[in-house]
Amino acid sequence: MTNQQIIAATQAWLKTFVIEYNICPFARREQEKGSIRYQVVSSNSIEDSLEAVIAECVHLDSEPDTETTLLIFNEAFADFEDFLDLLAIAEQLLIDQGYEGIYQLASFHPDYCFAQTPTNDPSNYTNRSPYPMLHLIREDSIEKAVASHPDPEGIPDRNIALTRELGLEKLRAIVNACYQQ
Numbered sequence: 001m002t003n004q005q006i007i008a009a010t011q012a013w014l015k016t017f018v019i020e021y022n023i024c025p026f027a028r029r030e031q032e033k034g035s036i037r038y039q040v041v042s043s044n045s046i047e048d049s050l051e052a053v054i055a056e057c058v059h060l061d062s063e064p065d066t067e068t069t070l071l072i073f074n075e076a077f078a079d080f081e082d083f084l085d086l087l088a089i090a091e092q093l094l095i096d097q098g099y100e101g102i103y104q105l106a107s108f109h110p111d112y113c114f115a116q117t118p119t120n121d122p123s124n125y126t127n128r129s130p131y132p133m134l135h136l137i138r139e140d141s142i143e144k145a146v147a148s149h150p151d152p153e154g155i156p157d158r159n160i161a162l163t164r165e166l167g168l169e170k171l172r173a174i175v176n177a178c179y180q181q
Helices: 002-019 029-031 047-061 078-096 124-127 139-148 154-180
Strands: 036-041 067-074 101-109 133-138
Touching: 002 029, 002 036, 002 067, 002 154, 036 047, 047 067, 047 078, 047 101, 047 133, 078 101, 078 133, 101 124, 101 139, 124 154, 133 139
Parallel strands: 036 067
Antiparallel strands: 067 133, 101 133
């Protein structure tokens, strides 16, 4: 797939799942503003992937109109455990590079599975995406968004209940449809 097809699948997932089902109540605003940056990392190298994370931090530093970045890994980290290793190293790298408290990472993966949750539990779909991806988020924006939300602590429980209500078949269909974009 081309980078544009990968981005289109990711945008479809964001629109038809994350926004449509209000999985992240803050995503619609940024999508409508056009302030989400999509970057594809076409490398199998962990070093290249980590360099891409820092490059996105630098981009966000210099581009205040870009609210957030979705860093999409189309060739690496198909194995969820390998992806979790990348996440841990990337989080430490943000600290080492002075970005702690400035940017935060959220993680998404086609095989995402929360600890102590069966792999076939629909609640895992709150963090399942068409491709492995790291979401770089501005910490100050999170704080403002959470402060303006009536029940930020209730978001995860609501999402778990919703995904379980939708069921595996529907959730798989939503993600699979994204590849048709």
